[in-house]
């Protein structure tokens with residue numbers, strides 16, 4: 001591959017695609033986007049409920065595994081990450097939540113000027129085209145269509161929402177609006193019944209403008225450095241090693257796992273650890289890969305007295321009917337996220353913002369068919385799940401290198417539930433789940449609690465269960481975090497790697513702290529804003 005580019009973006013995920021879009025608005029810039037995975041023209045990527053089929057598919061998914069985690073009763077957790085155009089936005093559950101406004105004020109208060117809520121709100125509004133219409137909080141006319149999620153909602157979700165109301169959690173029409181707290185329907189990155197990944201929303205329009213080139217199936221193995229300046233990348237194209245040069249900058253958008261891995265492979269990280277692996281040290285910064293923060297989640301599942309999507313989608317003819325309906329009309333269960341509804345609540349009224357997120361699924365996948373993994377197939381009975389994830393866990397893990405081989409998966413230490421606070425708030429939260437389920441609108445149609453089951457009641461038993469059945473909700477972040485001080489962070493408030501020139505990070509790894517909510521929106525924000533900085537020469 002030949003050519004010269006001003007800017008090379010590594011990774012065509014949520015942030016990388018948004019960044020390419022912003023840069024494509026400047027006709028004077030030549031941009032190359034390099035993606036390790038392949039294209040996204042796949043049925044189960046386009047079909048929103050195809051989500052379950054992508055969960056373990058190595059053709060589109062890095063399928064990482066953590067170290068055995070003592071906090072999860074020794075389980076080595078499965079960590080799906082997108083490996084295709086659109087990155088994780090092409091395999092995620094499409095829930096569109098920005099986080100709590102105070103999360104961004106926390107970022108600013110941590111010494112990152114320009115990242116407070118009032119600073120980022122105009123960008124969130126500008127990048128979206130919200131089906132619910134524009135207001136002070138939402139935007140219309142932007143490149144990313146966000147559906148209101150109000151069509152084809154399963155009737156049991158409406159019941160669960162009423163149960164929330166009776167349990168003291170009022171209906172909230174917009175988690176991205178004035179208040180995050182409450183229960184309601186999720187907005188989704190879905191357009192016309194199809195997944196609206198970052199590739200579809202940002203990358204394709206960027207490519208159509210002409211100056212953005214995209215190469216796929218091209219793993220980058222390190223950043224090329226001249227002293228402390230990034231001048232390009234080493235990449236494998238059709239198995240052949242090549243060096244590609246960037247006249248202005250290299251931006252790493254390889255995600256919270258890939259970005260710290262690439263920094264370390266390039267000699268930027270904990271000097272002693274890099275030397276131990278025989279890697280030359282370009283910049284000693286032990287913060288690379290550290291401060292890993294992720295949301296942990298758990299589902300409670302009931303057998304229901306009324307039909308759920310299990311009944312609709314289990315039989316072959318049900319799948320065929322739903323498939324035909326989706327293809328012909330873009331409607332029906334396959335056109336929506338697995339999570340129709342959910343919400344945010346406080347496990348303790350003394351808190352000043354919600355610390356737990358709720359998910360509602362008119363669907364259950366407890367029993368895999370022989371030879372199949374869970375998540376792939378609905379159970380042979382009407383099942384429904386209510387799920388939880390914590391908003392701001394205090395547990396911290398890390399990403400490290402196993403070896404200097406760029407093709408070896410990194411070492412992921414999740415350290416879930418490693419603080420008493422994280423365990424205590426999840427214990428309080430599962431009790432709240434049961435309070436919701438005990439309210440008449442839900443209890444009237446619930447036949448029995450299947451997981452964990454009514455016999456699991458004492459605090460000790462509930463904690464044992466939540467450790468045994470929890471896992472990532474796929475929001476790893478903060479592994480190259482932003483901050484003013486190179487002794488405690490990796491990038492500055494313009495996302496430039498401290499101590500380096502011509503090298504930036506734009507993805508979820510740069511979050512200073514993990515926002516209380518899903519992470520696609522804040523990851524897109526990272527790419528969008530990095531584009532603004534680059535265009536302004538900042």
Ligand SMILES: Cc1cc2nc3c(=O)[nH]c(=O)nc-3n(C[C@H](O)[C@H](O)[C@H](O)COP(=O)(O)OP(=O)(O)OC[C@H]3O[C@@H](n4cnc5c(N)ncnc54)[C@H](O)[C@@H]3O)c2cc1C
Pocket residue numbers: 010011012013014015016034035036037080081082083084085086087088089091092093094095096097218219220221253254255256258259262473474475476506507508509518519520521523524
């Ligand atoms: C199963 C799942 C469900 C989720 N559900 C939701 C949800 O409902 N709502 C929500 O808001 N968030 C959700 N998330 C999280 C959200 O999608 C991610 O936080 C977000 O997409 C991260 O964006 P990113 O740009 O940081 O990284 P990614 O989107 O992961 O992009 C990184 C890209 O870099 C590429 N890459 C990595 N290494 C290299 C390399 N060496 N060379 C070249 N390319 C490389 C990868 O292949 C990938 O395409 C989910 C995630 C998963 C995995």
